[in-house]
Amino acid sequence: MFATVAKQLKSHPALIPLFFFIGGGATMSMMYLGRLALKNPAVSWDHTNNPEPWNNLKPDHQYKLFAINTDYSKLKKNGPDF
Template sequence: MAPNMQGLTIASLKKHPALIPLYAFTLLGCGGAVFYTLRLAIRSPEVSWSKTKNPEPWNEYADKQHKFYSPVDTSGKIECPAPKY
């Protein structure tokens, strides 16, 4: 039987407390990546999960801003750069 790697059990983490921030920030980074990927899959106008309910969901965002963060105040009317067919 192979010995366990140090730092993978609670008992060995007590011997090596410097590994705790490493694990904490790794979990935080992975959680942030999963959260952002789910947010893009759910809230993005480029993704359509139901074609029968709304076949063209991007048209709802013609006059809305859908950026995650924008330093520019766009509370007024937003001009849509998309062509109107």
């Protein structure tokens, strides 16, 4: 299979950017899915030791990947402790 792809890339060099961007997009999407599965507070992999991990979050914990206008260090907790 790789020999066929290499042969096509040698005969059609315009396909090189296509393979580059498709491979980069697939890699970035897999990395983002891995980050969501491992770092998201709504995902619980260990139900015996910590069944509700979202209750352990502090109000100043930044769990979003990108925060444009929110300064998480100045947030205060509004609700009761569980």
